[in-house]
Amino acid sequence: GFDADSGSPALAGDVVLVHAVPEDGDGNELVAYDVTTGERRWTAPAELPPSLAGGATAAIVATGEGDSRRVRALDPRTGEQLWTTAVGTDGSSTPRFRILHVLDEGVLVAVDSGYVLLDAATGATRWNAPGLVDSVFDPDPLVMHDPTRLLLYGQDRLITVDVETGAMSATPSDDVYVFTTSLTGEVVVTLDSGRVDV
Numbered sequence: 001g002f003d004a005d006s007g008s009p010a011l012a013g014d015v016v017l018v019h020a021v022p023e024d025g026d027g028n029e030l031v032a033y034d035v036t037t038g039e040r041r042w043t044a045p046a047e048l049p050p051s052l053a054g055g056a057t058a059a060i061v062a063t064g065e066g067d068s069r070r071v072r073a074l075d076p077r078t079g080e081q082l083w084t085t086a087v088g089t090d091g092s093s094t095p096r097f098r099i100l101h102v103l104d105e106g107v108l109v110a111v112d113s114g115y116v117l118l119d120a121a122t123g124a125t126r127w128n129a130p131g132l133v134d135s136v137f138d139p140d141p142l143v144m145h146d147p148t149r150l151l152l153y154g155q156d157r158l159i160t161v162d163v164e165t166g167a168m169s170a171t172p173s174d175d176v177y178v179f180t181t182s183l184t185g186e187v188v189v190t191l192d193s194g195r196v197d198v
Helices: none
Strands: 001-005 010-012 014-022 030-035 039-045 051-052 059-063 068-074 081-086 097-103 106-111 114-120 123-130 142-146 148-154 157-162 166-172 177-181 189-192 195-197
Touching: 010 059, 014 051, 014 059, 051 097, 059 097, 068 106, 097 123, 097 142, 123 157
Parallel strands: 010 051
Antiparallel strands: 001 014, 010 014, 014 030, 030 039, 051 059, 059 068, 068 081, 097 106, 106 114, 114 123, 142 148, 148 157, 157 166, 177 189, 189 195
16 A cells, blocks of 8 residues: 655546555655546656646656756656656755646746746756746746746736746736636735735
8 A cells, every 4th residue: 555645646647646655665656546447557766855747648747856856757648758857956045846837838847946847748948937936935826828928926026928938027016915826817816914815
């Protein structure tokens, strides 16, 4: 049997991917379960700490710390590796490294004090948007997206990022803290002077 680790599971294709630790505590694994039957489909070696996300055609795993951090994509049907890429560090005093979303346009990753969009097919960096993160405790920054732009929240600003180029424009958020949102932007939860608004 396995005890699920504290990392959140991810839906990728028709499997649910979890980071698991054997009962004897020896090693770490990624385990994919069939979303219909619950049966184990495949396992793959895991590194710590894991961050998981999924799309229709790939399971995305971010692992490692410091200069050894990398993101890899696995085939959700077989667990075979599709690509892997190293993601560097900018020496930030509040480093963070986690996958935020798998979008049609790419894989959005929080890295140190900014965000990186990786190509979903190859793992190559499409753009890097630095200097947008206040701290390691910032919530999900993605407010909404469409085929041409992402709307992110960070550093008390709303930032529009061109999906193709990574070009940014920012607007102050007037002390309204965006806590979480739906990807369509239809539901936005904000915090303003101790009051939560939906």
